[in-house]
Amino acid sequence: MTSKTPVELLPRPANVSRRGFVGGLSAGILGAVASEAAGAETLADVPDRGPGADLSAHSERSRFAKLDRIPEATPGKRNVDPGDAINSKTPHQKLVGNITPTDLHYERSHSGVPDIDPAQHRLLIHGMVQKPLVFSVEDLKRMPSVTRVVFIECTGNGWENWKKADPDVTVQNTHGLVSTNEWTGVPLKFLIDLVAKDKGSNWMLAEGGDGAGVDRSIPLTDEIVNEAFVAYGQNGEPLRPAHGFPMRLVMPGFEGNLNIKWLRRLKFGSEPWMTRWETARYTQLLANGKARQFQLRMETNSVITQPSGMMQIQPGYNRISGLAWSGHGKIAKVEISTDGAKTWKPAQLSQPVLSKAQVRFQMDWVWDGKPTKIVSRSTDDQGNVQPDRQSFIAAMGTNALFHYNAQQTWSIDEAGRVRNVLA
């Protein structure tokens, strides 16, 4: 071992101390990290250089990096034929940072992915408006735009763990129905002004152009009018077909289902339309047998992604990392327990922390090799705290399927095997 620890090799701004840069790592942790890295003195310790492949029009992921979504059917039905899949989940256990790669953004499509020619596509805006209008994609691209990083989360995210915990699943199985991308499009407010919406209209119907024709009634609260937008861009390029090409509604902080893909119509009215998507589907059957409609906001949530289900760790230094998000606003704090929720320590949040976007958190941990449980708990800037599973079930019962946001516990046995448990 030499004095050149991996941390010292990282570039850092000249005016930031090493301690500030690594976020106050203790000397003990630095020693633990360095002792696990192999000692090295010269270039003989790194592989030789070699010739490169030709440059190409399109860059692909390294053949050594295996990153795939997994198509799944209803809860518990894994490894299905893609033709039977209803969603395809993000491999959070293999990702870093805050932004989900575009091709790994989770997908939920009710009747497959339509093949839409943008030159033919139109968006109709009508109902309680002075000037009903129809727009092409090019019309939208000429309008003022917003660009914003937001998470989209299916209401079904987490349903795997609502009734029972299958030990042999990954975080991709349990939490793969949430992703964060940068979306670009036209503010809803701008479109509302263009068509001159009637003051008396406080509901909007958004309808998709797929076979299923998913349509939802959206209440026009100030927050939604100010934050929703019709997106045509995703991570700097046109939307991918799976995510609504050529245009979709983006509803920061609200149910994935409201983010209508392949958007073909916005209709303004004075009451909800009670479509089958908000009566037969996307309602919550409560413990008392009554169903709750229009539970639209996504909750305060977090999950440890590394280490997580089906991984195996070694005693000694381990870095715990994960993602936190809230449909109410910004994540204010994430705490981690490495002793089964008895004691908690604050995790570091990667900057910037954005409202209604996932944020990466991390904490250094030296595992003593004894069986234990690790769990994270987030708090947002509105004071909402992610509930433990017991309080979540006490409040919501076990009839419902959607909006599961209880704390996720991973157990670690004496061999270092990480498994899914209820708490």
Ligand SMILES: Nc1nc2c(c(=O)[nH]1)N[C@H]1C(S)=C(S)[C@@H](COP(=O)(O)O)O[C@H]1N2
């Ligand atoms: N037109 C249309 N919009 C849709 C859907 C759909 O099947 N058709 N699925 C909805 C659901 S249930 C979710 S969770 C999100 C998923 O968005 P994504 O596939 O881009 O992740 O899109 C929503 N918008």
Ligand SMILES: [Mo]
């Ligand atoms: Mo969804």
